[in-house]
Amino acid sequence: EADIYQTPRYLVIGTGKKITLECSQTMGHDKMYWYQQDPGMELHLIHYSYGVNSTEKGDLSSESTVSRIRTEHFPLTLESARPSHTSQYLCASSESQKNTEAFFGQGTRLTVV
């Protein structure tokens, strides 16, 4: 089993609230990712990081922000949640060397009402 954890697993929140989705890994991986996935649809990369103090936006425009203050921790924050943010958010990590697999957390299923 991969040592990457996401909390909460499920979250229902009202419009306008600020939320932070947590992601932690204990594998010492430098690379971490956030993906957004709607049911039955493809994964979209929204943020990634090569290491501490490194963050980049992915292919899908997102109103979320991320930080990487510690290697093991890569939280994602929505300053003001909207119904359009309803989705599943998957965090992943991998080593920096090539040909290494990405390990995924179990995801956070977010519903904004």
Add this chain to the structure above:
Amino acid sequence: RKEVEQDPGPFNVPEGATVAFNCTYSNSASQSFFWYRQDCRKEPKLLMSVYSSGNEDGRFTAQLNRASQYISLLIRDSKLSDSATYLCVVDTGGFKTIFGAGTRLFVKA
């Protein structure tokens, strides 16, 4: 054009059938290739890496053609438990990992 493109699917096959999935990638500098499996409402998990010489893992065979920028996955003797979405994944080396849209497989009894 997407960086990684897969057969759209879905594929509906009977148990015991052989099924093949195809994937193309646009970045010729890509270095690492994988097939992941994602079950319904679960996270993706690595099925197998894809090596230049091709590789096999039980009923699963992966092939890579760098000249054509093409990857394939062959599943022999399909089982009901093979029903899932199969994701083609490309890593450009030190850069972001790119997932294809996935091909859904349904294996019927």
